[in-house]
Amino acid sequence: MARMRIVYLPKNRCRNVVWLLLLLTITSCNLLESSPYDARVTGDTGINARNVARIEKALDGKSSFRFAFISDTQRWYDETEAFVAHLNSRDDVDFVLHGGDVSDFGVTEEFLWQRDILNELKVPYVVLLGNHDVLGNGVQVYRRVFGEENFSFMAGDVKFICLNTNALEFDYSNPIPDFSFIKAQLKDDNPAYRRTIYAMHVAPGDEQFNNNVADVFHLYVKLSPGILCGLYGHGHTFAEADKFGDGIIYYETPCIGKRFYLMFTINAEGYSYEPVYF
Amino acid sequence: MNRSIFNRLMVTLSLLCVWMSAHGETPTELPAYDYRVEQYRSGWNRLVPRYVKLQTGGLMGAVSVGTGWNYGRDHWETDFILGLIPKFSDDHARVSLTLKQNYYPWKVQLGNSPFTFEPLSCSFFVNVIMDRDYWVSQLDKYPNGYYWFSTRVRMNLGLGQRWTLRIPESRRKFHRSVSFYYEFSTCDMYVTSAVTNRYISFWDILRLSLGVKFQIL
Numbered sequence: 001m002a003r004m005r006i007v008y009l010p011k012n013r014c015r016n017v018v019w020l021l022l023l024l025t026i027t028s029c030n031l032l033e034s035s036p037y038d039a040r041v042t043g044d045t046g047i048n049a050r051n052v053a054r055i056e057k058a059l060d061g062k063s064s065f066r067f068a069f070i071s072d073t074q075r076w077y078d079e080t081e082a083f084v085a086h087l088n089s090r091d092d093v094d095f096v097l098h099g100g101d102v103s104d105f106g107v108t109e110e111f112l113w114q115r116d117i118l119n120e121l122k123v124p125y126v127v128l129l130g131n132h133d134v135l136g137n138g139v140q141v142y143r144r145v146f147g148e149e150n151f152s153f154m155a156g157d158v159k160f161i162c163l164n165t166n167a168l169e170f171d172y173s174n175p176i177p178d179f180s181f182i183k184a185q186l187k188d189d190n191p192a193y194r195r196t197i198y199a200m201h202v203a204p205g206d207e208q209f210n211n212n213v214a215d216v217f218h219l220y221v222k223l224s225p226g227i228l229c230g231l232y233g234h235g236h237t238f239a240e241a242d243k244f245g246d247g248i249i250y251y252e253t254p255c256i257g258k259r260f261y262l263m264f265t266i267n268a269e270g271y272s273y274e275p276v277y278f
Numbered sequence: 279m280n281r282s283i284f285n286r287l288m289v290t291l292s293l294l295c296v297w298m299s300a301h302g303e304t305p306t307e308l309p310a311y312d313y314r315v316e317q318y319r320s321g322w323n324r325l326v327p328r329y330v331k332l333q334t335g336g337l338m339g340a341v342s343v344g345t346g347w348n349y350g351r352d353h354w355e356t357d358f359i360l361g362l363i364p365k366f367s368d369d370h371a372r373v374s375l376t377l378k379q380n381y382y383p384w385k386v387q388l389g390n391s392p393f394t395f396e397p398l399s400c401s402f403f404v405n406v407i408m409d410r411d412y413w414v415s416q417l418d419k420y421p422n423g424y425y426w427f428s429t430r431v432r433m434n435l436g437l438g439q440r441w442t443l444r445i446p447e448s449r450r451k452f453h454r455s456v457s458f459y460y461e462f463s464t465c466d467m468y469v470t471s472a473v474t475n476r477y478i479s480f481w482d483i484l485r486l487s488l489g490v491k492f493q494i495l
Contacts, residue, residue: 032335032336032488037363038340078476140369
């Protein structure tokens with residue numbers, strides 16, 4: 001019969017270990033939070049860059065693909081979760097584009113809760129910056145969790161130019177929309193780049209947009225190679241409008257609380273879309 | 279609006295002065311002037327903070343220092359807490375101020391030990407982030423009703439427990455007693471998120487604070 005051997009730690013060392021374990025458990029679960037706006041990001045970061053690489057790799061050389069366009073998931077955790085379950089049950093979607101407003105108050109935990117739900121998606125997703133995401137120190141948390149507020153990626157031969165258009169939040173102290181960023185995108189000499197889609201949280205004409213340059217902005221949109229359409233969220237309803245009367249359509253996807261989103265199909269001839277209820 | 283706040287403050291202050299100068303026992307054989315000065319001094323003495331708290335977490339700063347007053351047979355306590363919010367992913371650290379009201383319904387003597395135990399503490403506290411990026415109510419640049427909440431001011435509720443060690447008079451240096459406490463708390467924004475979503479559980483919105491209280495007076 002084997003005899004149990006009990007190893008006794010020296011008393012003070014044992015106490016140290018207990019303290020260390022206690023400290024570790026408390027700090028690891030972020031129980032001892034200093035503020036809802038503590039900007040303490042635990043877990044996954046740099047999501048947009050990683051998912052952009054996945055999208056670009058998966059759709060390289062293709063001219064037809066399909067993506068789901070959602071927006072404004074703030075404080076609709078249950079509905080966002082339902083959307084993720086719904087989308088995971090389909091196998092005909094290449095990626096998800098999120099139009100911004102993952103947070104309602106700009107509180108750090110909101111970004112992490114939403115990230116954890118959206119990370120369950122089987123397909124890659126990218127998230128734009130919404131006006132609510134800027135509140136407090138939200139933009140710093142957004143940058144850490146998702147990435148830069150202006151970014152672009154290639155899905156097949158289509159370049160998605162994703163812009164921060166929340167001018168009202170930045171008091172005109174930052175260039176919003178950032179024309180130097182847009183110009184740099186249009187100069188891209190990637191031979192695969194044939195067509196363009198603009199994505200933003202707030203559309204030209206909205207009180208949040210810098211409407212003094214709305215026409216100039218649209219001029220750049222119009223100049224973009226093979227412009228397909230503009231996409232935005234913010235208004236929490238569905239809308240479709242030829243905002244500048246030149247045939248370039250801007251589409252608004254509703255908030256996730258409405259339990260429907262827009263599914264876009266791109267092929268060599270152009271694009272089509274349909275509302276999908278879940 | 280600022281003027282009305284100022285007026286109210288002045289009225290409150292003058293009422294406080296009247297109360298402090300009128301408060302106390304019946305006049306002794308002291309001359310009227312000395313008696314009034316005595317009353318005046320003892321009135322102000324009531325405002326001397328009675329303890330110091332050192333604390334961590336609880337949505338009141340990663341490290342925070344507090345002071346305040348206990349009264350009502352030590353059932354009540356009002357804290358004023360200064361907390362540090364570290365930088366983390368933000369580009370600067372920040373400071374928050376907390377005004378906290380605590381209520382301790384029971385106090386239990388633990389045997390013959392010098393310890394007493396308060397099995398329940400209930401608290402309500404208001405926390406303010408001292409930073410220009412946060413507003414009390416939405417700025418004028420926004421259309422009416424654009425943001426219904428305040429990013430600067432948080433309303434919080436907490437429940438906890440406390441153990442107090444009485445220091446025998448012979449061994450007292452600066453403190454009468456030392457207390458150790460913990461408290462679980464949450465804030466308005468977390469409650470708002472949890473009540474409308476099954477995804478956010480009760481445990482997701484609980485935060486912990488740990489602290490030590492040094493009772494001076």
